[in-house]
Amino acid sequence: MPRSSRETxxxxxxxxxxxxxxxxxxxxxxxxxxxRQGAEGAPDAWLDVLPHYxxxxxxxxxxxxxxxxxxxxxxxxxxxKVHPRNIKRRPLTGVFATRSPDxxxxxxxxxxxxxxxxxxxxxxxxxxxxxxTPVIDIKPVLGRRRR
Amino acid sequence: MPRSSRETxxxxxxxxxxxxxxxxxxxxxxxxxxxRQGAEGAPDAWLDVLPHYxxxxxxxxxxxxxxxxxxxxxxxxxxxKVHPRNIKRRPLTGVFATRSPDxxxxxxxxxxxxxxxxxxxxxxxxxxxxxxTPVIDIKPVLGRRRR
Numbered sequence: 001m002p003r004s005s006r007e008t009x010x011x012x013x014x015x016x017x018x019x020x021x022x023x024x025x026x027x028x029x030x031x032x033x034x035x036r037q038g039a040e041g042a043p044d045a046w047l048d049v050l051p052h053y054x055x056x057x058x059x060x061x062x063x064x065x066x067x068x069x070x071x072x073x074x075x076x077x078x079x080x081k082v083h084p085r086n087i088k089r090r091p092l093t094g095v096f097a098t099r100s101p102d103x104x105x106x107x108x109x110x111x112x113x114x115x116x117x118x119x120x121x122x123x124x125x126x127x128x129x130x131x132x133t134p135v136i137d138i139k140p141v142l143g144r145r146r147r
Numbered sequence: 148m149p150r151s152s153r154e155t156x157x158x159x160x161x162x163x164x165x166x167x168x169x170x171x172x173x174x175x176x177x178x179x180x181x182x183r184q185g186a187e188g189a190p191d192a193w194l195d196v197l198p199h200y201x202x203x204x205x206x207x208x209x210x211x212x213x214x215x216x217x218x219x220x221x222x223x224x225x226x227x228k229v230h231p232r233n234i235k236r237r238p239l240t241g242v243f244a245t246r247s248p249d250x251x252x253x254x255x256x257x258x259x260x261x262x263x264x265x266x267x268x269x270x271x272x273x274x275x276x277x278x279x280t281p282v283i284d285i286k287p288v289l290g291r292r293r294r
Contacts, residue, residue, distance in 0.1 A: 015281075016218065018162035019251050037289065053251060056227040059244030069254065071163065080203040096285035097206030104166050104200060105283045107216065107254070134162070136252045138243035142184065
């Protein structure tokens with residue numbers, strides 16, 4: 001079956017596949033009511049790491065500053081320009097000049113603190129990602145501890 | 148044809164596909180000799196954005212601080228523990244506690260300065276990504292200019 005002309009013309013269907021490594025469990029249930037950034041009043045949440053990837057957590061500890069990367073599964077991937085922060089009077093701007101979730105590869109970057117670790121669950125925050133958001137990576141912030 | 152048992156067991160083949168939006172053109176040709184971080188002596192490079200995505204650059208300007216996200220196409224995705232910075236006397240550590248390129252979703256985060264923009268080519272740096280590395284996103288650094 002033919003793919004859409006857009007996917008055909010960009011080759012967008014041919015890249016590598018993301019492998020979710022965990023999922024966000026949050027009291028935030030809907031994108032429409034979630035803060036746009038973690039520092040804008042977001043809560044803490046649980047990051048449940050899939051058992052297959054639990055060994056990759058070894059070395060993380062409470063107090064660590066990390067970047068959690070998510071796949072913003074409700075985003076639109078065909079949007080190239082947006083009104084920043086969805087304020088209509090602001091001029092249309094290329095998505096690469098904004099932090100819009102709508103973009104060709106809707107990956108969220110969330111700088112958070114690890115509050116505690118219980119088995120393969122991390123308590124993290126503050127984080128604006130909604131409940132059910134797939135997690136695709138966890139990286140330590142470069143700086144004090146270089147690994 | 149059956150997939151490997153590893154992919155079957157993790158469901159790793161079933162996630163969304165990455166769509167490359169550009170490519171790095173660098174004097175760095177080999178992973179083995181590239182710096183491990185941009186601040187460790189890396190050069191500037193060109194980021195060639197695919198024509199389909201050029202409109203998404205609108206609003207970026209020379210002097211902007213951005214995070215370039217790459218797909219580290221030479222990385223191994225089945226590695227869960229590494230010796231940090233490949234120093235064998237350092238204990239094996241989970242990849243989520245390191246910045247190893249070998250990890251389930253080998254996405255590189257590169258904080259860089261936009262030095263100039265020529266059509267759909269950005270001169271950026273310093274950046275340790277090697278020539279031919281696919282680019283998957285460009286995001287402004289949050290801070291002075293909130294968009």
